[in-house]
Amino acid sequence: MILTVTLNTALDITYRTAALTPHATNRVAEVSERPGGKGINVARVLAALGHESVVTGFVGGRTGDALRELLAAEGPGGQPAHAAVTDALVTDALVTIAGTTRRTIAVVDETTGDTTQLNEPGPTVTPAEWAAFLTSYEGLAARADAVALCGSLPPGIHVGAYAELVRLARAAGRPVLLDTSGEPLRRGIAARPDLVKPNADELAQLTGSREPLRATRDARRRGGRAVVASLGAAGLLAATPDGSWRAAPPTAVRGNPTGAGDSAVAGLLSGLVERLPWPERLARAVALSAATVLAPAAGEFDREAYADLLPRVAVTEQSSQPEQESHAPRQHR
Amino acid sequence: MILTVTLNTALDITYRTAALTPHATNRVAEVSERPGGKGINVARVLAALGHESVVTGFVGGRTGDALRELLAAEGPGGQPAHAAVTDALVTDALVTIAGTTRRTIAVVDETTGDTTQLNEPGPTVTPAEWAAFLTSYEGLAARADAVALCGSLPPGIHVGAYAELVRLARAAGRPVLLDTSGEPLRRGIAARPDLVKPNADELAQLTGSREPLRATRDARRRGGRAVVASLGAAGLLAATPDGSWRAAPPTAVRGNPTGAGDSAVAGLLSGLVERLPWPERLARAVALSAATVLAPAAGEFDREAYADLLPRVAVTEQSSQPEQESHAPRQHR
Numbered sequence: 001m002i003l004t005v006t007l008n009t010a011l012d013i014t015y016r017t018a019a020l021t022p023h024a025t026n027r028v029a030e031v032s033e034r035p036g037g038k039g040i041n042v043a044r045v046l047a048a049l050g051h052e053s054v055v056t057g058f059v060g061g062r063t064g065d066a067l068r069e070l071l072a073a074e075g076p077g078g079q080p081a082h083a084a085v086t087d088a089l090v091t092d093a094l095v096t097i098a099g100t101t102r103r104t105i106a107v108v109d110e111t112t113g114d115t116t117q118l119n120e121p122g123p124t125v126t127p128a129e130w131a132a133f134l135t136s137y138e139g140l141a142a143r144a145d146a147v148a149l150c151g152s153l154p155p156g157i158h159v160g161a162y163a164e165l166v167r168l169a170r171a172a173g174r175p176v177l178l179d180t181s182g183e184p185l186r187r188g189i190a191a192r193p194d195l196v197k198p199n200a201d202e203l204a205q206l207t208g209s210r211e212p213l214r215a216t217r218d219a220r221r222r223g224g225r226a227v228v229a230s231l232g233a234a235g236l237l238a239a240t241p242d243g244s245w246r247a248a249p250p251t252a253v254r255g256n257p258t259g260a261g262d263s264a265v266a267g268l269l270s271g272l273v274e275r276l277p278w279p280e281r282l283a284r285a286v287a288l289s290a291a292t293v294l295a296p297a298a299g300e301f302d303r304e305a306y307a308d309l310l311p312r313v314a315v316t317e318q319s320s321q322p323e324q325e326s327h328a329p330r331q332h333r
Numbered sequence: 334m335i336l337t338v339t340l341n342t343a344l345d346i347t348y349r350t351a352a353l354t355p356h357a358t359n360r361v362a363e364v365s366e367r368p369g370g371k372g373i374n375v376a377r378v379l380a381a382l383g384h385e386s387v388v389t390g391f392v393g394g395r396t397g398d399a400l401r402e403l404l405a406a407e408g409p410g411g412q413p414a415h416a417a418v419t420d421a422l423v424t425d426a427l428v429t430i431a432g433t434t435r436r437t438i439a440v441v442d443e444t445t446g447d448t449t450q451l452n453e454p455g456p457t458v459t460p461a462e463w464a465a466f467l468t469s470y471e472g473l474a475a476r477a478d479a480v481a482l483c484g485s486l487p488p489g490i491h492v493g494a495y496a497e498l499v500r501l502a503r504a505a506g507r508p509v510l511l512d513t514s515g516e517p518l519r520r521g522i523a524a525r526p527d528l529v530k531p532n533a534d535e536l537a538q539l540t541g542s543r544e545p546l547r548a549t550r551d552a553r554r555r556g557g558r559a560v561v562a563s564l565g566a567a568g569l570l571a572a573t574p575d576g577s578w579r580a581a582p583p584t585a586v587r588g589n590p591t592g593a594g595d596s597a598v599a600g601l602l603s604g605l606v607e608r609l610p611w612p613e614r615l616a617r618a619v620a621l622s623a624a625t626v627l628a629p630a631a632g633e634f635d636r637e638a639y640a641d642l643l644p645r646v647a648v649t650e651q652s653s654q655p656e657q658e659s660h661a662p663r664q665h666r
Contacts, residue, residue: 015451015453017451020355020449021449022353022355022442022447022449023442023445023447023448023449024449024450025450025452026449026450026451026452027452027454028451028452028453028454029454031453031454062395062398062399065395066395105438105451107451109355109356112356114355114356115356116353116354116355116356116357116359117357117358117359118348118350118359118361118438118440119358119359119360119361120348120361120364121360121361121362121364
C-alpha cells in the first residue's frame with residue numbers, strides 16, 4: 001500500500017464556457033466535480049497502475065462530504081465507465097475537521113482552450129486536529145510501502161509540518177517523497193526525504209539557480225536523497241545516489257498540463273515500490289506525465305497514449321562531473 | 334403574507350480577489366455564500382420592511398441543502414448582526430427536487446471593483462416535480478396578500494409557466510407581479526398580471542421600442558395592468574390605470590447594482606399590500622433600489638441611506654397623452 005498525504009484537499013470544480021468575458025455575466029455550459037488536491041490525484045493514478053493506495057489529510061463541511069462521496073464512487077465498487085477493471089482501490093483515511101474543505105474552480109474557455117483558475121483558501125486546522133492527524137498518520141505510515149507528502153499547507157498548520165512528517169516516515173523505515181514548494185519545501189528537504197520532485201520554479205526558489213542540473217544537485221546537498229525536477233515539456237532531470245539522468249518525451253505534447261506533475265509523482269512512487277532501476281522509473285514518470293497532458297479530462301491520463309509513449313521516452317545519463325552553466329561556451333572540447 | 338416564487342433558485346457565492354487575471358491561477362482572499370435567486374432577494378427585503386413572506390420554488394442537492402440552511406439562519410432566530418429586530422420572518426416553502434440547485438459565482442476584483450459573474454445552469458425539473466409545485470403554489474397563493482413571480486425558468490419548465498402561475502393567482506383573487514424576461518415575459522404578460530417590472534433591455538425586447546414611455550404603454554396594451562420599468566440610475570417609469578409617473582433618486586448613486594431591481598420589486602409589492610398611492614410606492618421602490626446600490630454587500634440595502642433618500646425621491650406625473658419620441662423636436666411648444 002502507498003500512502004499519499006494531502007493536507008489541503010479540494011473539491012475541484014470545472015466550468016466549461018463558450019468564452020470567459022471578465023467583468024460580465026458568463027453562462028456556464030457544463031459543470032463537473034471531482035476530489036482534488038495533489039495527493040488524491042497521485043493516488044488515483046497509482047490505482048490505475050494497479051497499486052493499492054490510501055489517502056489521508058483533512059476534510060470537512062459540505063464540500064468535504066461531496067469530496068468523500070465522489071472519492072468512494074471512483075473505487076472499483078462504483079468506478080466510472082472509463083476506469084479499467086484492473087484498477088486498484090483508493091482507500092479514504094481522511095481526518096474530519098470542523099472547517100470546510102476548499103473549492104477550486106477551473107473555468108475552461110472553449111474558444112481559446114485556456115483555463116482561468118480560482119482557488120479558495122483552505123480551512124484553518126486547529127492544533128487538536130493536527131494532533132489527531134499525526135496519530136492516524138503514524139499508524140498508516142507504519143503499514144505503507146512508501147509515503148508521498150503532496151501540496152500546500154492549509155492555514156493553521158506550522159511551516160515545519162512536512163519536516164515532521166518526513167522524520168516520522170523515516171523513523172518507521174518507510175521511503176518518503178515530498179512534493180511541495182516555498183518554505184515548507186525548504187524545511188522539509190532538510191529532514192532528508194528519499195525523493196523530492198520540484199518543478200523548475202520551485203527548484204529555482206529553493207536553490208536560487210535557474211540552471212537545472214546545478215540546482216538539482218544543490219537540492220541534494222540540502223537533504224534530498226534523490227531529486228527529480230520536472231521541466232515541463234522538456235521532461236525530467238534526476239540527481240540520485242546512483243547517477244543523474246534526463247528523461248524526455250519523444251515529441252512535445254500539447255494539451256492541459258493540470259495534474260501532469262502528480263502523474264509524474266505516481267510514476268516515480270510506483271517505480272520505487274517495484275524497485276525499478278532509475279531509467280525505468282523516469283521513463284514511466286515522463287510517459288504518464290505526457291499522457292496526462294494529452295487526456296481530454298484535466299488530471300486523468302490517456303492509457304493508450306501512455307502505452308505508446310513509454311517505450312519511446314529517451315533517458316540519457318548525465319556526466320557525473322558538475323555541469324558548467326549551460327550558456328557558457330564549452331571550452332574544454 | 335407575501336408569496337415570492339423563484340423557480341431557478343441559486344446558492345450565490347462571492348469571491349473577493351486582489352485582481353482577477355484571466356488564464357492564470359487566482360487566489361481567492363474571501364468567500365461568502367447566501368441564498369439567491371430574485372424571489373429570495375425580494376423576500377429578504379420585504380422581511381426587512383416588516384412584511385412576513387413565504388418563498389417557494391425548487392431546491393435540491395447539496396447546494397440546495399446549503400441554501401436552506403443559510404435561509405433558516407437569516408430568520409429572527411438566527412439573524413446576522415446587521416439585521417434589525419423588527420425584521421419579519423421569511424418562511425421556507427421550497428419544493429425539493431432530485432436535481433441540484435445551481436451556484437452563481439461573483440468574482441469581485443478588489444483592484445477595479447468590477448465583478449465577473451459565472452452562472453451555472455439550473456437543474457432540470459421533471460413534469461412530476463412541476464405538478465407537485467403547482468399543488469403547493471395554489472395552496473400558498475390562496476393565503477397570500479400578493480404574489481411575486483421572479484427570474485428565469487430552469488430547464489424542463491415550459492415557457493408558458495409564468496402565464497399559468499399568473500392565471501392561478503388571478504383565479505384566487507390575489508394581486509400578482511411578474512419580473513422576468515424574454516419569451517416567459519411575453520407569454521406571462523398576456524395572462525394579465527397586475528404588475529410587471531421589466532428593465533430597459535427587457536422592455537425593449539418585449540416591445541421593440543427603446544423609448545421608455547412608449548414601450549411602457551405598449552407593455553400595458555399587451556396585458557400588464559400596471560407596468561413599472563426600471564431605468565437604472567434614472568429611476569422608475571410607471572404606467573398604471575391611475576396615471577403615469579417618473580420617479581428618480583435625488584442624486585446618481587455609485588456602487589454595486591446587484592439586487593437593485595429586486596429591492597425595487599420589494600418596494601412596489603409592500604406598497605401594493607399597504608395600499609399606498611402610486612407616487613409613494615414608486616418613491617419607496619426608488620429609495621430602496623438606490624440604497625441597495627450603496628450597500629457594501631451585494632443585494633442588501635443600506636437602511637440609513639434608505640431613510641435619507643426616501644423623502645428626497647422626485648416623483649413627477651407624466652402627461653396622459655402619448656409622449657413624442659424623446660429625440661424629436663417639441664414643435665408644439
